[in-house]
Amino acid sequence: MNTPTDRHAAYDKQRLFLLSVIALTTTGIGFSIRGNIASELQTALFDSVDKLRSAEMVATSLGVVFLGYAFTIAIGSLLLDYIGMGRLLCGSGLLMSIGTILVIFSQKFQGFLGLYNTVWLGMLIIGVGQGLVETVINPLAATLYPDEKTHKLNVLHAWWPGGIIIGGLLGLALGQFHFNWQVQMALVLLPAAVVVILAATSKFPPSERVAAGVPTSVMLKEVLRPFFLLWFFAMFLTAAAELAPGQWVDMALTRTVGMKGIWLLVYVSGLMFVMRHFAGPLAHKLSPVGLLWISCLLAAIGLVLLSIANSKITGLLAATVWGVGVCYMWPTMLAVASERFPRGGALLMGLMGTGGTLSIFFVLPQMGRIFDSEKIRLAGGDAAFQALTGDKLNEILGSASQYSFRVVAILPAILLVVFGAVWLSDRARGGYKPVKIVPAND
Numbered sequence: 001m002n003t004p005t006d007r008h009a010a011y012d013k014q015r016l017f018l019l020s021v022i023a024l025t026t027t028g029i030g031f032s033i034r035g036n037i038a039s040e041l042q043t044a045l046f047d048s049v050d051k052l053r054s055a056e057m058v059a060t061s062l063g064v065v066f067l068g069y070a071f072t073i074a075i076g077s078l079l080l081d082y083i084g085m086g087r088l089l090c091g092s093g094l095l096m097s098i099g100t101i102l103v104i105f106s107q108k109f110q111g112f113l114g115l116y117n118t119v120w121l122g123m124l125i126i127g128v129g130q131g132l133v134e135t136v137i138n139p140l141a142a143t144l145y146p147d148e149k150t151h152k153l154n155v156l157h158a159w160w161p162g163g164i165i166i167g168g169l170l171g172l173a174l175g176q177f178h179f180n181w182q183v184q185m186a187l188v189l190l191p192a193a194v195v196v197i198l199a200a201t202s203k204f205p206p207s208e209r210v211a212a213g214v215p216t217s218v219m220l221k222e223v224l225r226p227f228f229l230l231w232f233f234a235m236f237l238t239a240a241a242e243l244a245p246g247q248w249v250d251m252a253l254t255r256t257v258g259m260k261g262i263w264l265l266v267y268v269s270g271l272m273f274v275m276r277h278f279a280g281p282l283a284h285k286l287s288p289v290g291l292l293w294i295s296c297l298l299a300a301i302g303l304v305l306l307s308i309a310n311s312k313i314t315g316l317l318a319a320t321v322w323g324v325g326v327c328y329m330w331p332t333m334l335a336v337a338s339e340r341f342p343r344g345g346a347l348l349m350g351l352m353g354t355g356g357t358l359s360i361f362f363v364l365p366q367m368g369r370i371f372d373s374e375k376i377r378l379a380g381g382d383a384a385f386q387a388l389t390g391d392k393l394n395e396i397l398g399s400a401s402q403y404s405f406r407v408v409a410i411l412p413a414i415l416l417v418v419f420g421a422v423w424l425s426d427r428a429r430g431g432y433k434p435v436k437i438v439p440a441n442d
Helices: 013-036 038-046 051-083 085-104 115-144 149-157 159-176 181-200 216-222 226-253 261-286 288-308 312-326 329-340 342-379 382-387 390-408 410-428
Strands: none
Touching: 013 038, 013 051, 013 085, 013 115, 013 149, 013 159, 013 181, 013 261, 038 051, 038 115, 038 181, 051 085, 051 115, 051 342, 051 382, 085 115, 085 181, 115 149, 115 329, 115 342, 149 159, 149 261, 149 329, 159 181, 159 261, 216 342, 226 288, 226 312, 226 329, 226 342, 226 390, 226 410, 261 288, 261 312, 261 329, 288 312, 288 329, 288 390, 288 410, 329 342, 342 382, 342 390, 390 410
């Protein structure tokens, strides 16, 4: 009988895992830089289009990345075993580069589309490229390390915040030397090119489902299982608690805590990078579902604290609680989906990513709308807001920023009930038990 190690002897596991790390790091760099330049996009591009709705416009353009991300994961995961992991990863690097170039030169390329729509299209293409990354790397890690899914997926996804740190620090350094937002955004082009080269020269294994001989019809049936639908809903909320505030943190908190918000995002990303390497022991002690319950509790508290933070110390404290809370959410949700529904293969893992990224597409623009609505309400109307300047304007913008975080805190609070019920149910049945599928040639 072949062992999992024998089955992967023809593939360079370390090279494939490194490629996955570089691809995910590239998406983290892009995420960080886009968050860092959000205010510049607002003033340089969107204020000239509609100053009253410019925050919503920048939030929507940032959020559309996740729309492309979401639909690409859903479609790409269904076709992964037919197109191949290598081709999809090559496509990811190419599309991230094309979308980035389109946004950088949007003022020259706008033509009949107009400036806003050109930026929107570029961000959408970036999202498609990033979606292809997520489409491949999660089932690839689950295939290469079938007995260590929670640990390996958390280690892999440590490089999402790793990319955020790299992008954040490079963006801040370029900002100090007065490089414009276009130069900062172009940083993603180099790692994207590396992804294309490595993916084109690597050999990839069949996915876990294909290796086990599970037919596509069985994979499709797994999608309709009620418990998976519940897990899909939970992914929607956990991702909203993590990624929407992360993309909004610089624009919102810079005005309220007396320091550039990107520093808080870099700090939180550092916490996540370190902590995700210890997910295995924690999941073993608490169970993956128990770990998710603790995460949601801390995330809800952290978002409330972010909504009242008004100094560097309180901002750092709030960011710490929130960061520890959201740290394990995304990779642990993926691992649980793969362990509970292994016959769903890449499709179910992809749909989890779709649920997570769709939530950002909906939640991030809502944060922008909440921000715009609250700033106008606090000012006393549209005309009154447009007349504001100086300290009074900053005070109102700061209050509107805090309010947007407070609203999002509701989402992880809802999941305390969901994860609590699943955790208790698992304990009543003897504990959390992953489902195993046996390879067809064993």
